[in-house]
Amino acid sequence: MLQKGRYLARIASSEGDLHAAQRLRQLAFHGDAAALDADEFDALCSHILIEEVDGGRLVCVFRMMPLNDGAEIERSYSAQFYELDALKAFPGPMVEMGRFCMHPETHDPDILRIAWGAMTTYVDENNVELLFGCASFAGTDTTSYLDSFAMLRDRHLAPKRWLPRVKAPNVFRFAARLRRKPNLKAAQLTMPPMLRSYILMGGWVSDHAVVDTKMNTLHVFTGVEVKAIPPARKRLLRAITV
Template sequence: MLSLRRGRYASRIAETEADFAAAQTLRARVFPTDAARKADPFDDHCIHVLVEDTQTGTLVCCFRLLHLFSGREIERSYSAQFYDLSALQTFNGPMVELGRFCVDPDTADADILRVAWGAMTAYVDGQGVEMLFGCSSFAGTEPSAYADAFAMLRDKHLAPDRWLPCVRAPKVFAFAKRLDMRADPKHAQAQMPPLLRTYLVMGGWVSDHAVIDREMGTLHVFTGLEIRAVPPGRARLLRAMAG
């Protein structure tokens, strides 16, 4: 289900200790903090997916999937440590939390993301998942570095009221209240992390605040995507990649 290939890249499920060690090493390169290098309690409950360069055997991307049968299980998620997700407890369909999404910073190839999203699409379709969610991270902990991106998120991509996460973390940047910020579209797109950019083009939405996570050395927003909201053309492309 999660094994597919495009060009020189292929995805598969992590199985061995060597697989998990490689994923931890890549995590440490993308999130260079002590917290990122270590396994956490959520790792044991997730499916871990690897994307490898088949010509060199190098790991170029990894992520993990936590399956929830409905919103009633939302407090089991990693994201629930940082966001009050009470509104999502009423979501009735299967959900998957996408976490620890890492791409090798030295490998710039769009096919890597295509393989990763193709694998996720195969899982979503195979399991009847109705919502994909997680934390989308900006490098660093200074909100002013991403003023244009946050202004665009405020103006165009906030969660619908029925699902809007509330504040739980002790330190946040409430960008939805910052009416003094203005978005330059070109700068905003350049500042968006690739994972978040992909969520948004598929119809995803974000929390109205970013968590300032000094332990991980990031700013992150809660990101949700209702599968039925994915534009038909985009859904066809994703399923073509998963096929």
């Protein structure tokens, strides 16, 4: 449990908690709360709920799936979309962060801060060495995001030893096919907040984006090696947990 200001982060502890998270995911990803956004990976994950202290309204959820090391990478959600053979050699504990979403009516940046505080606590308590997941752009039209993709190509591609390969049938190979110089201001404006956070921690991405029509997103595989996070960024993240 982690409380900062107006918000409380905690791990789901009941079936009711899980259903509440799945309802919020359905609302955020699909525009309604009449059903549950659920899949077979939910049973393998710890689910983090962020609620308002006053009233208990659920404003943000995400899930964490632990893996002992790279030998278990094929168990991950991301492995459905990316060929991750290179990461099978990763020697340490890993965790996949997924299904991150906030309530559509909330825009408080403190929610993202406490989410990263909860993530930091989880990483520290479980000695995680690699944090990874699919970072999503809204919609499947690449046009609005070309500067962001060009910046990712120039500055944030995965090292060759970990680089994910193409597996999904429909992808945008931005590293190979994009021929523009990024407008860095425009790139920052269209970069999803979660992906910006990954990058600030020294994160890297795949050289292509998956066009996911089911979720209506473009997503890139994103990894953060915990030992490579800049010291100043680590201090900021851990300050949230105190």
